[in-house]
Amino acid sequence: MLLVIDIGNTNTSLGVYENNNLIETFRLSSDVKKTDDEYGISLLTILNHNNLTSKIKGAIVSSVVPQLCEIYKNAIKKYLKIEAISLSYKSKMPIKLALNNNKEIGADRIANAAAAAIKYKLPAIVIDFGTATTFDIVDKNASFIGGIIAPGLKIQANSLSQFTSKLPKLKIEAPDKAIGKSTISAMLSGIVLGHKCLIEGMIKNCEKELNQKATIIATGGYSSVLFNNMDGIFDYVDKDLTLFGLKELYSLNK
Secondary structure (H helix, E strand, O other): OEEEEEEOOOEEEEEEEEOOEEEEEEEEEOOOOOOHHHHHHHHHHHHHHOOOHHHOOEEEEEEOOHHHHHHHHHHHHHHHOOOOEEOOOOOOOOOEEOOOOHHHOOHHHHHHHHHHHHHOOOOEEEEEEOOEEEEEEEOOOOEEEEEEEEEOHHHHHHHHHHHOOOOOOOOOOOOOOOOOOOHHHHHHHHHHHHHHHHHHHHHHHHHHHHOOOOEEEEEOOOHHHHHOOOOOOOOEEOOOHHHHHHHHHHHHHO
């Protein structure tokens, strides 16, 4: 079995694959203050609870938090006795990186682009709704040509409550209507439906630059919040796309 780990700025997503089947997923907070021992014990607790520890034979880690990548790799080596692979722009992959500076690209975005190229018709636009909302664009020739990075839903919500004196913190959920009749519903409209307009507009711009329609794939923690409000603009909602990409990239780099 294979352990795949995607370390984000806020949360870390973990999955266990048995051959091509994703049999378990877990989530941990991303905390740079924790040690490799703390993460190692957390991994052991989760895997032991699911009777998986002895079955894990390989691991791959992607991270947008460099120090956590090393902490996780050390934890996996110490507690699972496995040398984990870390994904980077130097890894073997089924796509070509065609950016101005390939060193800048986040490993999670490489995993998303690789997964899209393997799993879906190209060109494709992957929209990942995490701490940030990112667009990863793979052209018809399987080249990762670039993308878009925008503040995510949670960042927007936190900013409104942080920088205004009367606006409260809120749970991100889809509003019923555009015109909010309360402070909360007005905030949700601005954040969620405003995000919808951003997404629709940027997809049009990207497809114009691609000179053709693209396959639109939504992934990430908040993808389900927007799905029912997007009027069919997403072709697929694939919440485990990044984990799938990591699994495929492990096969190329083991």
